[in-house]
Amino acid sequence: MASVLFDLDGTLADTAPDLWQTLVVLQQEQGLTPLPFEAVRNHVSHGSGAMVRLGFPGIDTTHFDALVARFLEIYAENLHVHSRLFDGMDRLLDDIEASGLSWGVVTNKPGWLTDPLLKSMGLYDRAATVISGDTTAERKPHPLPLLFACEQAGVSPEACVYVGDAERDIAAGRAAGMRTLIAAYGYIDPAQTPNTWGADDFVASPPEIFDKGVRPLLERWGQTPL
The missing domain is CATH 3.40.50.1000 (HAD superfamily/HAD-like)
Structure with missing residues (x-):
């Protein structure tokens, strides 16, 4: 076989639409203008950490870990929307x-x-x-x-x-x-x-x-x- x-x-x-939307929500929560879908789609396979770094360039380690945790929390609630x-x-x-x-x-x-x-x-x-x-x-x-x-x-x-x-x-x-x-x-x-x-x-x-x-x-x- x-x-x-x-x-x-x-x-x-x-799955990119739902992962992008997760980043949009996270950026909005932090008072940032969300990145467009076209800037995010081809980075999705790199994982949640890469998504957070993309949306929050230069983020320090302490805040990075907290944002990754929040990203995953948002995503878990919206796994299968789009x-x-x-x-x-x-x-x-x-x-x-x-x-x-x-x-x-x-x-x-x-x-x-x-x-x-x-x-x-x-x-x-x-x-x-x-x-x-x-x-x-x-x-x-x-x-x-x-x-x-x-x-x-x-x-x-x-x-x-x-x-x-x-x-x-x-x-x-x-x-x-x-x-x-x-x-x-x-x-x-x-x-x-x-x-x-x-x-x-x-x-x-x-x-x-x-x-x-x-x-x-x-x-x-x-x-x-x-």
């Missing part, structure tokens, strides 16, 4: 399942945010595995979360493809021995150089994941693609 594993933010789901699957992802998941493959999520997002979000989106019970940033002793770019996902899904790493939109995703997937795809439609900021990450390929949209990720797995393991 083979499996397709996804990063969450910027790969499986478009977040949704990327266009074509729902059909891709259906096609993966119809082909006899499983799929799962491996994210650095903590479980207390990951699980309720996926449940609200109706995805949690469909996934063969959900690995969050606090599930294992290591986080991406370490391969341990991906290897643990394989154990839970009952597949070998070489029978998996991992799709992500950050360098740590590709590093983790390569170290785990998986085929790796860069979600070029995700949150990649201009300072990043994804062509140097060493991925097996790029996908411009979720439907391309089938041809560049799922189909090679099916052919490798002697199954007939849809």
